[in-house]
Amino acid sequence: MTSTDQTTAGAAAAPETPAPPRQNQILKEIFGGSAMISFLAIILALIFGGLLIVLTDPVVQQTSAYFFSRPGDTFVAIAEAVGGAYAALFRGSVFNYLRADEFGAAIRPLTESLTNATPLIAAGLGVALAFRVGLFNIGGRGQILIAAAAAGYVGAYVPMPPVIHLIVALVVGLIGGALWGGLVGLLKARTGAHEVIVTIMLNYIAFYLISFLLRTPGALQAPGQSNPRSGPMLETAVFPKIAGEEYNLNIGFILVIVATIYVWYLLNRSAMGFQFRAVGENPHAARVAGINVERTYITVMVIAGALVGLAGVQQALGNFTGGIAAGLDAGIGFDAITVALLGRSKPIGVFFAGILFGALKAGAVTMQAAEGIPVDIVLVVQSFIVLFIAAPPLVRALFRLPTPDPLFHWRKPQLARKAEVTK
Template sequence: MSKRLTGILTPIIAVLLGIIVGTIIMLASGYNPVDAYTALWNGAFGETYYIGEVIRQFTPYILAGLAVAFAFRVGLFNIGVEGQFIVGWLASVWVGVSFDLPRVIHLPLAILAAMVAGALWAFIPGFLKARFRVHEVIVTIMMNYVALHTTNYIIRNVLAAKSGDKTEQIHESASLRSEFLQSITDYSRLHWGIVIAIVCCIIMWFLLERTTRGFELRAVGFNQHAAHYAGMSVNKNIILSMLISGAFAGLAGAMEGLGTFGYAAVKGGFTGVGFEGIAVALLGANTSLGVFFSAILFGILEVGALNMPLEAGVPNELVSIIIALIVFFVASSYIIRIFLDRFSKKEVK
């Protein structure tokens, strides 16, 4: 079986296995899986409103997925997307409430602020990795918590209106909201962010596959020593990849700050978008097209799940279990590949 075919089959098998195990869990706990999956389908596609919500949901997933995938391609594991996402969210809202500017300047400025904030947050682990060889996984995990507590502190003490727990609504001139998109989707919260997300997919593909810089980045990801020997600066590329990855993550935060919510609120815990990004990137094999499609899948699952308790009486956490299982099976793809190899060898005989 060709390598390319195996590469496409492995994630599909992982998704199927996740759904099968999810079905078994439902049967074991006395729920009707057919009702549950019907409810999920209706919750995602039943009305135009739900379709709008699905698109809104997967917009930040695409960007978070790109953030994880980009770092992965350079050989770095950015678990800190969640933290970069949170600081990006706050930065975009901060600019959104603080200035009064015409839309052509204000909106790009707010988006840029989110990207810069995310990139700066990711710069720290990137720099520590390049300069001190500190493993980025631990640093990014720690940075997530620093981001959570620091942004909560800033919202509570600097931005919140009268000892509240959230900021004011951003000014209309910084908003990504679109009456047009809302009206064609029966007044869902769909916003222009999806356009930005698609453009970013193309940018990542172009940057990695069609530029010299992208070639260097990938070379560092394949083999640092070879890249170094070929005269490329490993450290520079490590830092650069974290900056770009963080900018994607910050942009994902802007989707929530400028699009979906229009404000930032004190958070009791993580939003989960960053971790969803890891799942999205893994399932999408770290390519921009793969990320795009797997983000759509996770968006459908998450939004459709909300309908499961209403229509079928199944707790929506079932979808979290399925997503976790998909990650588990994609990670264990070694064993799936072995089965595929055996299967194809038998056919030849």
């Protein structure tokens, strides 16, 4: 027998390495998956935010001067500074336990968080949907402004019957956002223009276009005034409140829930969503498989623009009854990118990420009023969240998390499940 035959026989006789138990693979997926990374990124961001609070707190600075003689004072000051800041953040965003005797007042912070989250979720869904197709949609500001201007014009200057007026203003606003987003997809498909450059330029065009219209009598500017602001929304075009007149939460939150369900169904249960995901994974392979990649780019940007436009409609018809202005986007277009990243471009993840950022925005005001902590601390926390979300290996290294198996699937293959049933 030759050496080659001996090697072949030895290899054939060598026992196969047994596959690890499925329970171990599931635990590895849970503790090393994207959901755990996102959760730990939030924890790390809060820790770093706490460090900034400690470094800027005057009481901590005073007690640290005599740390070696009385170290307990410094530790107490640190605990009071961080605990007081985050307790105020909780009171302003979730539940005001200081007014627990009045249930309506106690839950008002939660309604404010959901109100702030409504446009963030809508815009985040639009950005996330484009991400899934491989497009970086940073044109949220322009799409919000165009949608808000379209909906605001109908809502302020076109009287209609109550229900019809609201529906028409909503649809017109969504069409405005869809057209502005679809223009990006059209330029991408027909000319190959990079969507990042196109969306940035369209942001400027939208901003200055709306600013011009708000200064032009007979366009968007309210009659009889010189301020760059439209007239107030007619009562028939304002989103109705869903929790009572004492709360700002309106039907826009219901609309973003519907939008979240729609995007989930689109991506996971529809043929169009399969095409979106295929193009996002590999546009060249998708083209070989017969998918019209250029048409997919246009379609996804139309839908993404409509979703982001829903945020603009919320800004115009939600609680903004005093009219629209050029700055009504309030940075939502760029915050939506952070929301989409934190939500891992998945609809459910985007929904809860939007609620988190809405809570941070609502609680920042209470934190500043009660503890004197600058609102900028919350912006720093958000920035740290983005930093850690963008660096999963760093989070895994800090917490010694396992790396998930890319070939692992939560559900067993259909043939394997049938084999177990027939045993």
